[in-house]
Amino acid sequence: MWPIKWNSGATGTKRKEKDGQKDNDGDKGSKRERKFHKKWLDDWKWLVYDGYMMFCKVCISYEESGKGRSKYPINFVKGSNNFRTSALLDHEKSTFHKDATDFETTKTNPKEAPARRSLLALQEHKRKTLELYFRNIHGIVKSKRPISDFLWLNKLDIARGILDSGETYNNCKAATCFMENSAEVEREGILESVKNAKFFSLTMDGSTDEASIEQETLFVRYCVQGDVCTKFLTIGEPASTSSADLYTFVTTNLKKRELNKGISLIGFGCDGAANMMCKKGGLVTLLQKDFPELLACHCLAHRLELSFRDMVKGDKKYERLSTLLLGIFYFYKRSPKQHSNLRHTFEVMNVKGTLPHRVSGSRWMPHMQRALKSLFSSFPGYVSHMQNESHTNPKAEGLVKIMCNFQVIVYATVLLDVLNPLVRLSLFLQSKDVTLADVHLMVQSTLSHLKSLDQKKSDTLLNLEETKEVAGMPLTSAGPFDSDSLIKKMVTGMTKAISIRFADLGDEVKFTKIANFRNWPMEELKGNND
Structure with a gap:
């Protein structure tokens, strides 16, 4: 049986006529009234309400600045009464508002600007x-x-x-x-340190470059909190090497780096050339007019080199020895074949020799010492190889003849004995922490060592005079040779030259003795073990 029944008196439900029609209040056909909500001011910080209309203060500022331009009117700039959440969201998503927000961010916080961030990433x-x-x-x-x-x-x-x-x-x-x-950055740091010091001194030297142009270098020496520093200052080309042009070069660089104000130049180190140290019109004399406290010092190591040159000046035996050493150097330097054959000779004879050193150069004593040591350590190899080459090479024949001469080897031995203490003194004078008082003591010690050579011959010289051979290689002698007079002549000449070259250090030494504790007097405590 069908379960649905028909009941008399039953009524059906009525459908709503319109979507906007209310079911309960009976006010049919009326629209919903929209109002401004104050909580919107908290949700959108850019929003402004004057009681009638809504505005965007960010967009208004953007348009007033002249940066914001739009083809169409912006509601929130002129004012909007569309009190809907969707209207606020649409405006916030608009291109004009985004540009206005970026402009406001850039103005209030430039570091967060998108353009700046992009530029920083690129930079x-x-x-x-x-x-x-x-x-x-x-x-x-x-x-x-x-x-x-x-x-x-x-x-x-x-x-x-x-x-x-x-x-x-x-x-x-x-x-x-x-x-x-x-x-330049490094120089600025150096100048800042120099300006913190009360005094400074300069060291100046010159040389020619590959283009034969004179280049002068300046080093600055100063003390900050007990720390003595020597720094490179500049290098440049003066108009000439005359004292007037060198004075212009120095003063121009000091003025350029503001070292002529508030800080005193008290020392100047240089070589002993006339354009530097001449009392009438030298560079030092010109600088002392601007800096009355200036004390000049001739380079100590250069003085020693000049003393050695004074001692050997005009000595025929020294010139012969120098010719021999220079000839040996170029004999092997300019010929790869001879260079290779010499190495092979060392291996066959089991000689731990070295290639010859150049005797000429800016430092005469160290170069001569190295050349002489190389000569004696490699003597058997040199002689053996050159004797083999002498049959076809006249130059090798002449060199080996001089090399095996007894008088030449005796002179080389005595010269090496004299050079050893002089080279030690030269290295000491070139140390950075040396004072003039130390120089005085070391010079006196060197002079005492030289005088001791005159009293007793070295073991090497005694053995040479007895055997007349070097490392088993016999030497030829043309007659008797007085080594005692040679030693006395060298020692006397070197002692005299050093005394003359270092004679003007007397007053300066008195002032610098206090700078080194080794020069302080020691009080002997007798009967006291404390």
Whole structure:
């Protein structure tokens, strides 16, 4: 049986006529009234309400600045009475409002500006790239490598992926620019340290470059909190080497770096040339007019070299020995074949010899000492090889004849005995922490050592005179040779030359004795064990 029944009197339900019609209040056809909600001011900080209309203060400021322009009117700039949440959200998502927000952020906090962040990212990349270039040139300069190494070092960084490829900075001209800027920054730090000191001194020396142009270097020496520092200041080309032009060079550099004000120049070190030390019109005399406290000091190591030159000046035996040593050097230097044959001779004879050293140079004593030591240590190899070559090489025949001469070898032995204490003194004079008082004591010690050579011959000389051979190689003698008179002549000549060259250190030594505790008097405590 069908379960649905029909009941009389039943009524059906009525459908709503319109979506906006209310079921309960009977107010059919009326619209919903929209109002402004105060909580919107908390949700949207840019929103402003004047009681009638809504405005966007960010967009208004953006338009008034002249930066914001739009083809269509912006409701929240002129005012909007569309009190809907969707209207606020639509405005917040609009392009004009986003641009206005970025403009306001840039104005109130420039560091957070999008353009600045993009620029910083780009600048950071460039900064890291430039940092690599500066590090490469710094490493090259510190390692004393040629600037051309800058190119392959950059190629290595490019291959490692830490440097971008490009030719803008990857060239020798850019490397020079990086080097000059690094030097300028380093120089500024040095000048700042110098200005913190009360006094400073200068050391000056000159030399010619490959283009035969005179280049003068200046070093500054100062003391800060007990720490004595010597730093490179500058290098430049004076108009000439006259005292007037050198004076202009020095004063111009001091004025350029503001070292002529508030700080005193009290010392000046240089060589003993007339344009430097002449009392009438030398550079020192000109500087003393501007700096009355200035004391000049002739380079101590250079004085010693000049003393040695005074001692051997006009000595025929020294000239013969120098010719021999220089001839041996060039005999092997200019011929790879002779160079190779000499090495083979050392191996066959089991001689631990060395290749000859050049005897000429700016430092006569150390060069001569190395050349003489090489001669005696390699003597059997030199003689054996040159005797074999003498059959076809006249130069080798002449050199080996001089080398095996007894008088020449005796002179070389005596000269080496004299040079040993002189070279030790030279190295001492070149140390950074030496004082004039130390120099005085060391010079006196060297003179005492030289005088002792006149009283007793060295064991090497005694053995040579007895056997008349060197390392088993016989020597030829043309007649008797008085080594005693030779020793006396060398010792007397060297002692006299040193005394003359160092004679003007008397007053300066008195002032510097207090600078070293070794020069202080020691009080002997008798009967007291404390």
